[in-house]
Amino acid sequence: MSTKLISWSLVVLVFLLSISLFIGRYPFPENLNLAFQNDLYINLVSRVRLPRILFSVLVGFGLSVSGLIMQNIFKNPLADPGLLGINQAAGFGAALGILIFSNSFFAVQLLAFIFGILSMLLAIILSKNIKKDERLSLVLAGISVSALFSAGLGIIKYIADPLDELPSIVFWLLGSISNTNWDHLFGVLPIVICCLVILYLYRWRINVYSLNKEVLFSLGIKNDWELYLILGTSILLTTSLISYSGIVGWVGLIIPNISRILMGQNTKNSLPLAMIFGGIFVLICDNLARSLLPGEIPLGIITAFLGAFGFISFLIFRRDFL
Amino acid sequence: MKSINTKLDLQSISYSYEIDDHFRINDLSIEIPENSITTIIGKNGSGKTTLLLLMMGYLKPSSGIIRFRDNEKYLPIEQTAGKIAFLPQNEIVSFKFTVNDFLLLGRIPFIGNISQPTIEDYLKVEEIKKELDIVQLGKKKLEQISGGELQRVRIGRALVQEADMLIFDEPITHLDIGAKLKIFHLMNKLKEQGKTILFSSHDPLEAFQIADNSILIERNKEIIFGSTNEVLDDDNLSSCLGTSIKYGSFEGQKFLILEK
Numbered sequence: 001m002s003t004k005l006i007s008w009s010l011v012v013l014v015f016l017l018s019i020s021l022f023i024g025r026y027p028f029p030e031n032l033n034l035a036f037q038n039d040l041y042i043n044l045v046s047r048v049r050l051p052r053i054l055f056s057v058l059v060g061f062g063l064s065v066s067g068l069i070m071q072n073i074f075k076n077p078l079a080d081p082g083l084l085g086i087n088q089a090a091g092f093g094a095a096l097g098i099l100i101f102s103n104s105f106f107a108v109q110l111l112a113f114i115f116g117i118l119s120m121l122l123a124i125i126l127s128k129n130i131k132k133d134e135r136l137s138l139v140l141a142g143i144s145v146s147a148l149f150s151a152g153l154g155i156i157k158y159i160a161d162p163l164d165e166l167p168s169i170v171f172w173l174l175g176s177i178s179n180t181n182w183d184h185l186f187g188v189l190p191i192v193i194c195c196l197v198i199l200y201l202y203r204w205r206i207n208v209y210s211l212n213k214e215v216l217f218s219l220g221i222k223n224d225w226e227l228y229l230i231l232g233t234s235i236l237l238t239t240s241l242i243s244y245s246g247i248v249g250w251v252g253l254i255i256p257n258i259s260r261i262l263m264g265q266n267t268k269n270s271l272p273l274a275m276i277f278g279g280i281f282v283l284i285c286d287n288l289a290r291s292l293l294p295g296e297i298p299l300g301i302i303t304a305f306l307g308a309f310g311f312i313s314f315l316i317f318r319r320d321f322l
Numbered sequence: 323m324k325s326i327n328t329k330l331d332l333q334s335i336s337y338s339y340e341i342d343d344h345f346r347i348n349d350l351s352i353e354i355p356e357n358s359i360t361t362i363i364g365k366n367g368s369g370k371t372t373l374l375l376l377m378m379g380y381l382k383p384s385s386g387i388i389r390f391r392d393n394e395k396y397l398p399i400e401q402t403a404g405k406i407a408f409l410p411q412n413e414i415v416s417f418k419f420t421v422n423d424f425l426l427l428g429r430i431p432f433i434g435n436i437s438q439p440t441i442e443d444y445l446k447v448e449e450i451k452k453e454l455d456i457v458q459l460g461k462k463k464l465e466q467i468s469g470g471e472l473q474r475v476r477i478g479r480a481l482v483q484e485a486d487m488l489i490f491d492e493p494i495t496h497l498d499i500g501a502k503l504k505i506f507h508l509m510n511k512l513k514e515q516g517k518t519i520l521f522s523s524h525d526p527l528e529a530f531q532i533a534d535n536s537i538l539i540e541r542n543k544e545i546i547f548g549s550t551n552e553v554l555d556d557d558n559l560s561s562c563l564g565t566s567i568k569y570g571s572f573e574g575q576k577f578l579i580l581e582k
Contacts, residue, residue: 072416204438211413214378215408217378218404218483220431265416266419266423320418
């Protein structure tokens with residue numbers, strides 16, 4: 001039953017991937033022959049749409065897997081990939097980049113990435129100095145770090161030029177992958193694939209971390225390196241994605257929960273399904289983002305809207321949700 | 323007579339909490355015999371859990387050593403990964419797990435970091451489910467079963483682990499009488515199979531029901547260890563629990579008389 005569902009959702013994903021190539025504001029030529037003769041159309045599909053479509057799927061993969069892991073490790077179905085403050089920190093980094101390097105795309109990404117990783121390290125170091133259960137300490141440290149960068153982001157927004165820089169900052173924070181090209185995709189691909197492979201290999205083991213620390217000890221897991229490896233990998237994954245895409249919310253919260261309803265708590269099954277569902281969800285959202293209105297809609301607005309809508313309906317109609 | 327080996331050997335253990343320096347254990351030596359049931363009896367907050375955590379090696383004593391008998395030789399407790407199963411009193415588990423998936427978590431010592439459970443692991447889970455009479459619960463979620471069943475499932479996880487020493491923190495405190503008796507029955511069966519069981523309780527009657535030996539613990543006082551009947555006499559118990567207590571007996575079973 002579980003493998004069947006996974007293979008079917010994979011089929012749906014591939015199907016959606018292929019029709020997404022033909023969705024967009026530039027109209028499809030009258031027939032396929034004309035399409036192949038139309039250089040502009042071929043360029044558009046291969047250089048603009050394809051990398052963007054693939055990237056949207058990657059964002060969905062990464063955020064859902066990362067969200068599922070956060071929810072398991074922190075034993076909280078409402079946890080999401082930004083739990084340790086990386087969203088705020090990456091936002092701060094990006095805003096700083098926009099302010100200093102006047103909108104150089106590369107600098108903005110790099111700073112977002114650096115600050116995302118920095119916030120994770122900060123949260124871990126801070127948590128080591130909190131004398132509570134280590135996972136509780138991590139959450140508390142994450143909240144603090146998040147607040148810190150949130151304040152920093154506020155300062156930057158306040159001093160940013162309201163005509164030029166501020167809109168760029170706001171646009172980044174809303175999340176969008178409209179600028180994606182092959183270079184961007186290949187820039188982020190190696191890191192994302194590595195992280196996804198590592199987390200996929202750990203897909204059963206992640207279950208283990210829903211047990212108490214004393215129980216883990218009695219089962220022979222006496223040190224933390226593996227916990228930090230899994231946590232660090234999923235944060236690295238999220239950070240490298242959102243430093244390109246901006247903050248794409250709700251994916252990492254709602255998709256893992258849907259996957260758990262269908263597959264159960266066991267991450268051996270729910271992780272692969274969450275990954276594929278995440279890909280499908282962000283792909284659909286991004287298709288809407290680029291084709292619903294004459295202008296581009298930020299991706300984060302659509303994921304938040306559909307995510308919240310899904311959340312509300314699950315709360316009302318599914319007793320086993322959360 | 324066959325001599326009885328010591329399973330867990332505590333040699334002059336001292337311990338104090340860094341955050342609560344009012345709590346101390348001083349120079350404690352206890353030998354838990356193999357193939358026995360031992361209770362730790364004490365009031366709430368007397369340090370039962372701390373003592374259990376010391377005995378499983380989770381907390382490090384400030385001085386003294388703890389040795390664990392494994393395959394006919396003694397090992398320092400630090401070197402015994404996965405040999406002592408532990409059930410905490412308040413375990414926060416995700417209640418969305420099915421019983422089967424939850425039991426499988428007990429196989430962690432046998433499954434490599436990035437491996438999946440193998441057929442052997444699933445077979446072991448099935449075997450334990452039969453033994454504990456919880457086969458019919460397998461596909462249910464933890465949130466759908468009763469407190470007594472959950473306790474048996476958790477003990478099941480400890481058995482799946484194939485540890486030969488089991489440490490339970492207040493395993494029957496919140497159960498109804500029927501469920502309690504089932505757990506007692508199970509513990510006796512496990513003892514017959516050669517397991518060594520250690521559990522804590524604040525009810526001395528539980529000790530009389532089942533325990534060969536008892537440890538009486540009172541906050542910052544001397545910890546008393548010995549056979550249950552010796553340790554839990556009227557005087558010791560009255561002083562430990564802080565109320566005057568007498569035993570009555572009816573058809574071979576003890577009961578407590580509290581002085582008004």
